[in-house]
Amino acid sequence: MSVKRSARIIAAVILAMVTLLALGAGLVTPYSYAYQFRDLPQAAPSSAHLLGTDPLGRDLLSRLLYGTRLSLFLAPAAALLTTLIAGLLGGVAGLFGGWHERFILAIADLSMALPLLFVLIALRAMLPLDVSPLISVVATFLMLGLLGWPSSLRVVWATTRSIRESDFLLLARSSGSTSIRLILRHVFPNLRPVLLAQFWVSIPVFILAESTLSMLGLGVMEPLPSWGNLLRGLENFSAISANPWRLVPLVLLIMVVVCFQLIFPAQEDLA
Amino acid sequence: MRCAVRTLIVALFAIIASPLFAQSGGELHFCLHGEPKTFNPIMVDDEASENIRYLTGGVLIRLNRQTQELEPGLATSWRVSKNGRSITFQIRKGLHFSDGTAFTSDDVAYTMRTLMDPQVHSPTGDAFRSGEGAVTVLTRGPNDVTVTFPAPVSGLERLFDQVAIMSAHSPKKELAVLGPFYVSEYKAGSYIELKRNPNYWKRDTKGHPLPYLDGIRLDIQRNRDIEVLRFRRGELQLINRLDAESYQQLKRDDGGVAYDAGAGLDADHLWFNQVPGAPLPEYKKVWFRTTDFRRAVSLAINRDDICRIVFDGYAKPAYGPVSPANRFWFNSNLPAPRHDPQGALRLLTQAGFRFANNELRDREGNRVEFTLVTNSGNKVREKMAEMIQQDLSEIGIKVSIVTLDFPSLIERMTHTFDYDACLVGFVNTDLDPNGMMTVWLSSGENHQWNPSQKTPATPWEAEMDKLMREQAAAIADKERKKNFDRVQEIIYEQQPFIYLVNWDVLTAISPEVLGASPTVLSPQAFWNVEVLQLKPSSNLGARR
Numbered sequence: 001m002s003v004k005r006s007a008r009i010i011a012a013v014i015l016a017m018v019t020l021l022a023l024g025a026g027l028v029t030p031y032s033y034a035y036q037f038r039d040l041p042q043a044a045p046s047s048a049h050l051l052g053t054d055p056l057g058r059d060l061l062s063r064l065l066y067g068t069r070l071s072l073f074l075a076p077a078a079a080l081l082t083t084l085i086a087g088l089l090g091g092v093a094g095l096f097g098g099w100h101e102r103f104i105l106a107i108a109d110l111s112m113a114l115p116l117l118f119v120l121i122a123l124r125a126m127l128p129l130d131v132s133p134l135i136s137v138v139a140t141f142l143m144l145g146l147l148g149w150p151s152s153l154r155v156v157w158a159t160t161r162s163i164r165e166s167d168f169l170l171l172a173r174s175s176g177s178t179s180i181r182l183i184l185r186h187v188f189p190n191l192r193p194v195l196l197a198q199f200w201v202s203i204p205v206f207i208l209a210e211s212t213l214s215m216l217g218l219g220v221m222e223p224l225p226s227w228g229n230l231l232r233g234l235e236n237f238s239a240i241s242a243n244p245w246r247l248v249p250l251v252l253l254i255m256v257v258v259c260f261q262l263i264f265p266a267q268e269d270l271a
Numbered sequence: 272m273r274c275a276v277r278t279l280i281v282a283l284f285a286i287i288a289s290p291l292f293a294q295s296g297g298e299l300h301f302c303l304h305g306e307p308k309t310f311n312p313i314m315v316d317d318e319a320s321e322n323i324r325y326l327t328g329g330v331l332i333r334l335n336r337q338t339q340e341l342e343p344g345l346a347t348s349w350r351v352s353k354n355g356r357s358i359t360f361q362i363r364k365g366l367h368f369s370d371g372t373a374f375t376s377d378d379v380a381y382t383m384r385t386l387m388d389p390q391v392h393s394p395t396g397d398a399f400r401s402g403e404g405a406v407t408v409l410t411r412g413p414n415d416v417t418v419t420f421p422a423p424v425s426g427l428e429r430l431f432d433q434v435a436i437m438s439a440h441s442p443k444k445e446l447a448v449l450g451p452f453y454v455s456e457y458k459a460g461s462y463i464e465l466k467r468n469p470n471y472w473k474r475d476t477k478g479h480p481l482p483y484l485d486g487i488r489l490d491i492q493r494n495r496d497i498e499v500l501r502f503r504r505g506e507l508q509l510i511n512r513l514d515a516e517s518y519q520q521l522k523r524d525d526g527g528v529a530y531d532a533g534a535g536l537d538a539d540h541l542w543f544n545q546v547p548g549a550p551l552p553e554y555k556k557v558w559f560r561t562t563d564f565r566r567a568v569s570l571a572i573n574r575d576d577i578c579r580i581v582f583d584g585y586a587k588p589a590y591g592p593v594s595p596a597n598r599f600w601f602n603s604n605l606p607a608p609r610h611d612p613q614g615a616l617r618l619l620t621q622a623g624f625r626f627a628n629n630e631l632r633d634r635e636g637n638r639v640e641f642t643l644v645t646n647s648g649n650k651v652r653e654k655m656a657e658m659i660q661q662d663l664s665e666i667g668i669k670v671s672i673v674t675l676d677f678p679s680l681i682e683r684m685t686h687t688f689d690y691d692a693c694l695v696g697f698v699n700t701d702l703d704p705n706g707m708m709t710v711w712l713s714s715g716e717n718h719q720w721n722p723s724q725k726t727p728a729t730p731w732e733a734e735m736d737k738l739m740r741e742q743a744a745a746i747a748d749k750e751r752k753k754n755f756d757r758v759q760e761i762i763y764e765q766q767p768f769i770y771l772v773n774w775d776v777l778t779a780i781s782p783e784v785l786g787a788s789p790t791v792l793s794p795q796a797f798w799n800v801e802v803l804q805l806k807p808s809s810n811l812g813a814r815r
Contacts, residue, residue, distance in 0.1 A: 036661050041580050056580060056657055121676050129642040129673050129690060222657050222672050232650075 011259035018256060022072055025065035033058065033066040034223035045245050052245050054233060058223075064249055067225035071207050072256065074141040079202035081145030086152035087195050093153075094160025095187060105157065108150040116147055120213060133224040140219050144206050152198040159194045163187055204257040211253070227253050296485045297805035299784065301509040301797070302492040302501075307463070310454055311445045312435035313386045313393040319491075321700075322511075325794055326465055326487065328435025329449025329472075331360055331379065332428055336790040336798035339598050339702065341428055345374070345436060345449060345472070355423030355746035358431075362414045367470040368438045368447040376416040380408040381439035383418050395433050398705070399424055425743050425751055426703045451482040451801045463489040473801055481801040483786075499779075502528075508781040508805070511796045514651070515585040518777040528779050534587040535776040535791040536594045536699035539655060540768045541643065541692055543568075545721040547728070549688040554637045559691070563622035565766040567615035571666045572659055574608050578772055581654045585777055589770035591759050592710075596773070596791040597702050600752065602759040608770075615666050631667030640669035641691035644683065647674035655771065656694055684719060693719070700793050704742060704755045711739050711758060720767045731765050782806075 021028060029050075037043075037057035045052045051060035093104040123143055131139065163169060163186070172186050207227060213219035214228025222229065230249035240246055307319040312328045315321050331346040343349075346360040366374040386396040387406040399406070404421030411417070424430070441447035446454060451471050456464035465487040473481045490507070492498050499517045501507045503525065513521070513529065521529040543559035544551065558564045574588035588608040593601045616626055623634045631639040643659065645652045653674060660670040675683070683690045699706075709715035713727040713736050727733035735758055742754035762768065778796040780787040785804040789796050797803065 034661070036658065038576050038580060056654060121679075129644060130671065133671065221674075222653065223660065 007262050011262035014255065015259045015263065018068060019072060022065055022068040025062065025069060028065060029059060029062040031059040031062045033062040033225050042243060044243065051248055052243065063225035063230060064252065067227050067230050068252065070137055070220065070224065071210060071227040074137065075203050075206040075210070078141040078145035078148070078206045079199050082148045082152055082202050083195055083199040085149040086156050086198060087191065090153040090156025091160050091187065091191065094157045095164055108153045111147070111150040119147060133221040137220045137224060137226065140210060140213060141206065144209050148202065148206065152202065155198060156191065156194055159191060160187065163190050200260060200263065204260050207253065207257065296483070298486045298488055299484050299509065299803060299805065300488045300490065300507050301511065302498045302507060303489045304493055306460060306491055312437065313391065313395050316394045322794055323454065323463065324435050326452050326800060327448040327450040327454060330432055330435055331362070332431040334429060334432040336792040337788065349428060351427055355425065355427065357417055357419040358427055359415070359417040362416065363472060364414055366449065366472045368441055368449055369453040369468040369470055370441050370443050370447040371470065372438050372441040372447055374449060375413040376410040377439045378436050379416045380410050382434060382437045383408045385437065386434060398430050423744060423746055425745060426705060429703055452487060460491055462491060465489065475802065483802065483804040502779055508784050509796050510779040511794060513777040513779055515583045515777065518585060519583055521779050528781055530778045530780060530789045531585060532776040532778065532789045532791050532795060534594055534596050534773040536596055537696060538589045538594060538770055538773050539652065539694065539696040540589070540770045541694040542720045542768045543692045544688060544690055546688040551691065554633060554635060555641065555691060558633065558639065561622050562765055563618040565769065567618040567666065568663065569766045569769045570609060570611045570615040570618065572662050572769070572771065573610040574771055575610065577655055577658050581651055581658065582772065582774065585775040586772040589773045591763050591770055592707070592768065593759060594773045600702060600704060600755060602756040605759060605763050612665050619666065626667045629667055638669065639667065642671045642673050643692045643694055644673045644675055644680060644690050645694040646677050646680050652694055708739060708743065711735055731761050735761055
């Protein structure tokens with residue numbers, strides 16, 4: 001077994017364990033992620049609170065597991081949305097060329113030029129205030145998914161364009177294949193590795209984007225935990241040096257991102 | 272022989288005088304948190320410019336930040352007329368501006384005329400505008416000047432603490448000053464260099480000229496973390512305001528450099544939207560207009576926990592709109608804030624709410640829930656909101672927290688009124704209640720729960736309007752205090768603003784700085800800058 005394959009298996013096992021722990025959060029920890037034990041703010045790890053408590057006295061393990069559930073499931077959903085949009089628009093632009101190509105690329109360039117953070121701030125300000133925290137978190141990831149496609153589109157478009165000019169597609173066309181058959185039998189199978197790669201790459205990007213938004217107070221609404229708002233606790237460097245266990249959310253985030261990077265198949269493997 | 276005696280006398284003088292000179296001089300370093308918008312003292316409207324004005328401006332009457340009493344400044348004495356419209360000053364003789372221009376009553380007249388000129392739009396002048404008509408200034412010789420206003424101005428003397436006298440004749444205009452320092456160099460975005468004013472009039476008790484310092488370097492630094500880091504590295508010798516986290520850090524690691532001057536004037540509070548035209552469901556408007564609902568919310572909030580957990584103990588539960596730090600205006604008869612969830616439920620039951628299965632419902636069966644908005648990026652306020660969320664859940668109220676960027680928050684607070692409840696803070700710099708007229712008058716723009724009313728919406732707001740106007744028109748402080756005490760009682764009874772905490776004034780002052788005595792009034796750490804000294808061993812400051 002190659003080293004690459006072993007690493008991939010280990011990464012998959014770690015991800016599976018993290019996923020199981022997140023799904024079974026209610027069984028692993030008896031505490032609500034929101035309840036404030038006000039006599040125990042910033043408590044050190046103990047048998048009652050395995051990872052200690054945050055500055056408001058909330059159990060950190062509960063918050064970490066419930067936060068993992070949110071971030072780990074919504075980030076792939078946003079990545080899927082981005083990949084679908086990029087695949088559809090990039091495919092159309094690359095395959096049909098002409099004004100389709102010019103129009104879609106212009107929109108993509110325009111979207112890339114927009115300062116994403118300010119767009120998200122403006123969109124958040126426009127949302128009604130009385131949305132529940134869960135809807136707010138879904139909205140956050142939906143916005144990330146809807147706004148994150150332009151960079152993936154460029155990759156998909158370039159690949160589709162090379163497919164359009166390939167000899168095998170010319171041969172298929174000359175043999176009388178219909179457009180639908182061309183797309184389904186020849187273009188899509190050749191695009192699949194690129195789309196998969198874009199999907200895997202987008203997941204950690206969105207996890208980190210949500211972290212950034214939460215650090216700015218714009219992501220997941222309290223008291224709902226996410227990796228983003230758990231990482232906000234790391235802003236205070238001196239508090240971390242005094243309470244190193246507060247680094248656990250960061251360690252978990254890095255671990256999951258590395259696992260995704262290890263798992264995502266190289267393009268040549270998929271081809 | 273004579274030469275030897277002379278040498279001996281000189282040597283003795285040098286030995287005796289050396290400690291005195293060793294204590295004087297040096298350059299104090301600290302930070303401003305923004306670019307000063309102006310060096311013109313009558314146009315000051317921001318904190319950075321205000322600090323420059325304090326350090327450079329000479330005023331006729333100075334408010335002692337420690338005793339909160341007025342003291343003679345450029346005026347040796349003053350007298351307010353019985354009708355409260357005029358004030359007469361006897362000014363000090365033989366004083367000069369920093370550039371050597373003589374100081375006379377003409378300068379006071381020039382400053383007052385410029386200040387009150389409607390074309391100038393001076394923010395400082397606004398406080399003096401008591402009625403329609405012109406302000407007259409009469410000089411009777413170089414040291415006697417009377418300023419007459421068209422209508423009585425309450426708390427007139429105190430207002431002169433903000434009026435830095437400008438020279439009528441100096442070619443340097445506002446850069447010629449009468450304060451302890453003058454601006455010698457300014458590099459936009461980087462620093463401001465102040466030098467000792469050689470013509471400053473004040474002397475210490477032993478007759479030595481003040482200030483002791485040679486100068487002050489004010490670095491423009493918006494990032495407070497960098498400021499703390501530079502302080503710890505010894506590059507700065509003073510931080511005027513610290514947050515609780517940095518305070519604890521400095522207290523723990525650097526011993527005696529962090530000071531807690533006690534609860535300050537600033538407060539955080541929340542309020543419910545009572546604007547009749549707000550785009551909210553009618554039943555919510557009914558809750559928010561119900562006094563018992565607001566009082567119950569106030570009772571259910573555990574302010575002690577907020578002080579202990581969010582502020583690490585460096586805050587005090589707030590009584591009302593005036594902090595106990597404001598010694599004269601605080602109404603000491605107000606009851607201390609209480610945490611009483613059972614009392615809150617009793618009030619809610621009286622008001623027709625029902626509490627069952629940990630849920631609170633109104634008469635029509637609507638679940639009591641609201642959204643609390645606050646500004647994003649403010650960790651302290653976010654934590655407070657989260658604690659309020661849990662406290663109110665104990666009486667069955669569901670609170671959702673939404674953080675918005677500041678412009679969006681202001682838009683909702685002042686234009687669309689599309690919010691349920693809001694949590695923000697007020698920074699108070701003025702001790703006098705006249706500084707809060709726009710907050711307490713029902714017609715005021717800052718009457719946040721229901722601003723800019725044409726006529727008062729409730730009888731208690733009408734009473735507050737009457738009391739605020741009466742106190743503003745009264746001359747005697749005793750009468751003003753009586754009226755304003757009642758205003759504080761109404762606010763306590765009605766809870767239009769639910770006051771939460773008064774933050775402690777936390778500062779950091781290096782042991783190299785001698786004579787520091789932080790107070791709760793601005794500028795907290797350097798209010799007595801004239802008598803601050805640097806130890807001769809100071810790495811930065813004592814270097815000449």
